[in-house]
Amino acid sequence: MDLIKPEIGLFFWQTIVFLVLLFLMAKFAWKPILNSIRQREDSINDALASAESARLEMTNLKANNEKLLKEAREERDGMIKEARQIKEKMIADASDDAQVKANQMISAAQDAIKMEKQAALNEIKTQVATLSIEIAEKVVSKELTSKEDHMKLVASMLDDVKLN
Template sequence: MEKLINDFAFGLFFWQVIIFVLLIILLKKFAWKPILDSVNTREQGIKDALASAEAARREMHNLQADNQRILQEARMERDTMIKEAREIKEKMIADAKAEAQAEGAKMIEQAKASINAEKNAAMAELKAQVSGLSLEIAEKILKNELSNREAQTSLVEKMLGEVKLN
């Protein structure tokens, strides 16, 4: 530092200061304004880019909210459709069971009616056969008993005795 102070030349310093001031004036006039304009332009571009990024972020947030809402609505609709499908299935099963029970009851009633009709027909046939057999037996017995004349006369007298005349 001492060497600088000892070698100091006032004339050289004066010209250096003048050249420096001229350089500053020239830079201010010709270079400083374009440099500041470009810096300001760049700053404005950065602000615009940040604003667009913020708008894009908000738009993305809105889209995500819409997607969540749409997804929730789709889930609710799916649950509703599944519930309706289950109800329809249960109704179809209940209807099929009721129809099967009604058809079964109808078949049972038809079978009972058929059985009763066959039973009545069998009973009528049995009665006819029994009455036919009874007549045959009675005829054979009467033939045996009434084969002689005395038995016939005593039977007629007995029957006449039982008949009451008014």
């Protein structure tokens, strides 16, 4: 089988063409290709670095947001607590004021009752004195001979007197 015969001339020319092609590629193509690969590698590294810095910044922002939320919750809780204290104080103050006013009204009513009682007692005393004087006048004006007549007179006078 003699199909493949090595020819030295063809091999020689192919080697020379390959070396010339390799030389031309090294001189004109390899540097731009390597430069573009290097630039691509640098841009990828820059993108990775910026992505990492963005991730760190997002982490910091998230931590700051959580801190702000926590502070806002604490402030809200403080305001609610303060509002409850104010409400309780207002209720206590209102209750104390109502108690004071009620005590004043009770005291005023008791004073009025005492004054009315005293006035009623004074009026009764005056009426008793007046009745006593009237009875004494009638007894003196009429001569009574017996004790029985005397009692009849007192009973009739008492019937005549009407107390209010």
